[in-house]
Amino acid sequence: MSATKGWRSWLTTTDHKRIGLLYFWTAFVFFLIGGLEALIIRAQLARPGNTVVSAETFNQLFTMHGTTMVFLALMPLSAAFFNYIVPLQIGARDVAFPRLNAFSYWVFVLGGLLLNASWLLPHHPAPDAGWFGYANLTSREFSPGPNIDFWLLGLQILGVASLAAGFNFIVTILNLRAPGMKMMRLPVFSWMTLVTSFLIITAFPVITVALVLLMFDRFFGTHFYLTSAGGDPVLWQHLFWIFGHPEVYILILPAMGIVSEVLPTFARKPLFGYTVVVYSGVLIGFMGWGVWSHHMFSVGLGPIADSVFSATTMLIAVPTGVKIFNWLATLWGGQIRATSALHFAVGFIALFTIGGLSGVMHASPPADLQQTDTYFVVAHIHYVLFGGTVFGLFAGMYYWWPKMTGRLLGERLGKLHFWLMFVGMNLAFFPMHFIGLLGMPRRIYTYAPELGVAKLNLVSTVGAFLIGASILVFLINVWRTRKRGKVAGNDPWGGATLEWTIPSPPPPHNFDVIPTVASRLPRWSMTQLTAIPEGAELGKPHAPAGSWWPLVAACGLPVLALAPLTHTLWVAFLGAAILITGIYRWAFEPFEV
Amino acid sequence: MAHATATVDVMRPPAPAERGVDVYNLKLGMWVFLASEVMFFTALIGSYIVLRFGASPNPWAQPGKVLSIQITAFNTFLLICSSVSMVKAYASIADGNVKLMKVWLLVTILCGATFVGIQVYEYTHLIHHGFQPSGYREGSELAELAAANPVPYGAATAGLYGSTFFTMTGFHGFHVTCGVISMTYVFIRALRGKYSQQDHRGIEVIGLYWHFVDLVWIILFTIVYLI
Ligand SMILES: [Cu+2]
Numbered sequence: 001m002s003a004t005k006g007w008r009s010w011l012t013t014t015d016h017k018r019i020g021l022l023y024f025w026t027a028f029v030f031f032l033i034g035g036l037e038a039l040i041i042r043a044q045l046a047r048p049g050n051t052v053v054s055a056e057t058f059n060q061l062f063t064m065h066g067t068t069m070v071f072l073a074l075m076p077l078s079a080a081f082f083n084y085i086v087p088l089q090i091g092a093r094d095v096a097f098p099r100l101n102a103f104s105y106w107v108f109v110l111g112g113l114l115l116n117a118s119w120l121l122p123h124h125p126a127p128d129a130g131w132f133g134y135a136n137l138t139s140r141e142f143s144p145g146p147n148i149d150f151w152l153l154g155l156q157i158l159g160v161a162s163l164a165a166g167f168n169f170i171v172t173i174l175n176l177r178a179p180g181m182k183m184m185r186l187p188v189f190s191w192m193t194l195v196t197s198f199l200i201i202t203a204f205p206v207i208t209v210a211l212v213l214l215m216f217d218r219f220f221g222t223h224f225y226l227t228s229a230g231g232d233p234v235l236w237q238h239l240f241w242i243f244g245h246p247e248v249y250i251l252i253l254p255a256m257g258i259v260s261e262v263l264p265t266f267a268r269k270p271l272f273g274y275t276v277v278v279y280s281g282v283l284i285g286f287m288g289w290g291v292w293s294h295h296m297f298s299v300g301l302g303p304i305a306d307s308v309f310s311a312t313t314m315l316i317a318v319p320t321g322v323k324i325f326n327w328l329a330t331l332w333g334g335q336i337r338a339t340s341a342l343h344f345a346v347g348f349i350a351l352f353t354i355g356g357l358s359g360v361m362h363a364s365p366p367a368d369l370q371q372t373d374t375y376f377v378v379a380h381i382h383y384v385l386f387g388g389t390v391f392g393l394f395a396g397m398y399y400w401w402p403k404m405t406g407r408l409l410g411e412r413l414g415k416l417h418f419w420l421m422f423v424g425m426n427l428a429f430f431p432m433h434f435i436g437l438l439g440m441p442r443r444i445y446t447y448a449p450e451l452g453v454a455k456l457n458l459v460s461t462v463g464a465f466l467i468g469a470s471i472l473v474f475l476i477n478v479w480r481t482r483k484r485g486k487v488a489g490n491d492p493w494g495g496a497t498l499e500w501t502i503p504s505p506p507p508p509h510n511f512d513v514i515p516t517v518a519s520r521l522p523r524w525s526m527t528q529l530t531a532i533p534e535g536a537e538l539g540k541p542h543a544p545a546g547s548w549w550p551l552v553a554a555c556g557l558p559v560l561a562l563a564p565l566t567h568t569l570w571v572a573f574l575g576a577a578i579l580i581t582g583i584y585r586w587a588f589e590p591f592e593v
Numbered sequence: 594m595a596h597a598t599a600t601v602d603v604m605r606p607p608a609p610a611e612r613g614v615d616v617y618n619l620k621l622g623m624w625v626f627l628a629s630e631v632m633f634f635t636a637l638i639g640s641y642i643v644l645r646f647g648a649s650p651n652p653w654a655q656p657g658k659v660l661s662i663q664i665t666a667f668n669t670f671l672l673i674c675s676s677v678s679m680v681k682a683y684a685s686i687a688d689g690n691v692k693l694m695k696v697w698l699l700v701t702i703l704c705g706a707t708f709v710g711i712q713v714y715e716y717t718h719l720i721h722h723g724f725q726p727s728g729y730r731e732g733s734e735l736a737e738l739a740a741a742n743p744v745p746y747g748a749a750t751a752g753l754y755g756s757t758f759f760t761m762t763g764f765h766g767f768h769v770t771c772g773v774i775s776m777t778y779v780f781i782r783a784l785r786g787k788y789s790q791q792d793h794r795g796i797e798v799i800g801l802y803w804h805f806v807d808l809v810w811i812i813l814f815t816i817v818y819l820i
Contacts, residue, residue, distance in 0.1 A: 097618070181611050209637050221727035222756035242636070
């Protein structure tokens with residue numbers, strides 16, 4: 001069963017490193033698709049009255065761009081690093097539940113494919129109600145086609161993948177740490193993975209409920225969001241944003257974790273105020289639950305609710321600001337090596353700070369009423385999620401690429417990539433602040449020349465295509481170094497954490513001997529970490545076994561989703577049968593780690 | 594795991610890891626799973642509260658008018674009994690009494706299955722009389738009663754009443770069904786002699802889930818049927 005070669009071995013693998021690579025490449029393809037959608041949007045908006053796409057297609061493009069980037073690109077790219085790096089950082093041989101891990105991945109792929117399959121059907125009924133799908137636009141009355149059904153069923157399936165991964169990483173980090181690795185010795189990236197996982201397992205059930213109620217409204221005649229029958233469309237907004245704001249931190253905390261690993265390595269200094277960085281991350285995780293209505297100031301929830309949520313929102317900027325000062329102080333007085341990874345990490349600090357500041361601006365309800373639903377908020381979200389998360393993720397790619405592939409990415413192309421992306425990003429999104437304040441609403445497929453935003457929009461489009469070019473540079477870099485790149489060895493950077501003690505890429509069992517840790521920076525403070533103690537019993541080496549059943553079980557979910565899409569009952573039974581068979585065989589399969 | 598030690602206590606965390614929470618993987622996994630379940634039912638019940646007390650000015654149907662309290666009270670009793678038998682099953686295996694554990698586990702499974710059966714009966718009965726997710730079916734017995742007595746039958750809010758009732762109790766019933774299936778799996782393993790005083794992780798973990806499902810039901814019974 002434990003084949004290690006050929007395509008079959010990739011379908012059955014339960015090795016966290018292989019699953020990490022699968023996550024990475026799948027998510028990167030979705031990242032390219034989402035980016036392509038963004039470029040078409042920008043081409044349409046390059047000049048007033050443009051006709052690159054129709055209004056209907058434009059609605060689908062911005063909806064799918066948002067949904068794809070959040071759920072199919074950024075979250076799974078973070079998950080790729082959770083998978084590959086966390087077990088190595090904590091000194092474990094795998095995750096706690098390897099087959100559940102494979103299941104998460106397959107459910108994610110199939111959910112993403114289902115969501116995007118809507119593009120391929122006749123009349124391409126892709127989702128078109130925005131990435132937060134407000135009720136009651138999503139009701140059967142106003143969205144009669146299958147567009148919204150694809151959206152809600154796809155997200156429902158993706159939720160299963162995220163939840164399963166969340167359970168897995170919490171148990172892995174709490175239970176599989178190497179001896180001596182106390183919680184306050186845990187690398188910051190692993191810490192942020194833990195906080196993110198807790199946010200995932202608590203926030204995703206809420207959107208699951210929101211989507212279930214929507215599904216019942218659309219298929220079974222319930223009235224949850226229908227005002228005509230006493231239902232409440234604002235209930236959707238509450239449920240969505242109670243999920244949605246923690247989701248913001250699900251997207252940003254992993255990037256913060258990556259930056260907290262990259263900066264110390266390339267400044268040759270321990271992270272400034274490790275404890276504060278960790279605790280502020282935990283605090284953000286808690287406070288993230290008390291701010292959701294800042295997305296709803298324009299609903300008119302009343303002065304008391306508005307004031308409270310305004311105050312909590314401004315307050316949450318504090319632990320975030322604390323981290324920024326910690327990162328700056330880490331660089332201060334360090335022996336800085338300006339690698340590509342460090343470029344992206346520093347870019348993250350700068351751009352994320354700008355996004356954070358515009359965030360504090362619309363924490364104030366009167367200001368928000370002017371800014372909401374304009375390009376100003378589009379600028380804000382892209383400074384935090386592109387300038388923040390994407391830059392953080394690229395920092396992680398340049399940093400851990402040698403560990404994952406055995407070869408370094410080229411530094412010259414890496415810096416070209418960085419500068420193209422940095423300039424492109426600011427050209428694309430900074431003008432949007434002004435476009436929004438000048439009154440251009442988002443999500444409208446075109447604008448009149450009299451609005452006076454044509455030049456700014458053209459600049460933004462140029463910036464977007466520069467970002468596209470920078471991604472091409474990255475792909476060229478990947479292609480050129482895949483065989484000819486500099487060989488990494490165990491530790492090309494002189495990192496402090498455990499993943500650098502083992503070969504690149506690591507052997508299937510990761511560690512010959514589980515190291516015993518006595519410090520927060522084991523590689524910088526200890527020698528002979530991986531030396532085999534005299535007379536130690538090595539035990540049987542861990543060989544990750546393979547299993548077909550996670551894949552089989554995962555296939556049941558999209559089949560189940562086909563039942564409402566095709567209005568066929570027997571398909572539901574077929575899907576349930578596949579799912580149950582998969583789980584049943586999985587449960588009775590002998591599998592020891 | 595790697596280091597082969599003479600005696601491995603499987604009811605403790607895996608060795609040679611740093612001990613944080615002193616709980617084995619599967620149990621910790623169940624804890625975090627239940628944490629997400631708590632959030633699921635909180636969102637569901639929260640939506641119910643918002644819809645019932647926030648959005649609508651009209652009162653809902655009075656307790657006992659549409660839903661039968663007696664039959665559901667019996668069902669509640671059944672579920673509480675099944676929690677007790679689950680505890681018994683766990684206590685038996687912790688004492689090393691495999692035989693008694695199987696008996697109590699079987700009792701638990703039967704109670705759970707009966708609960709689901711009664712719920713299915715309740716649903717068919719309600720739908721037959723005209724109560725469905727969209728409210729009172731036109732021309733049905735309940736629709737006529739509601740037309741004659743709009744306040745006690747909550748004629749104005751029947752749509753939301755049906756929506757929330759079937760969604761909340763339906764999801765709970767789904768959880769009970771999953772529990773019965775999982776306990777059957779554990780029972781089959783028990784028949785194959787997989788559990789002992791030294792290793793009864795399956796019993797303990799499924800027990801945690803089962804108690805949670807029972808607890809949720811007590812809340813649902815109170816707010817859906819009694820208030
Ligand atoms: Cu928010």
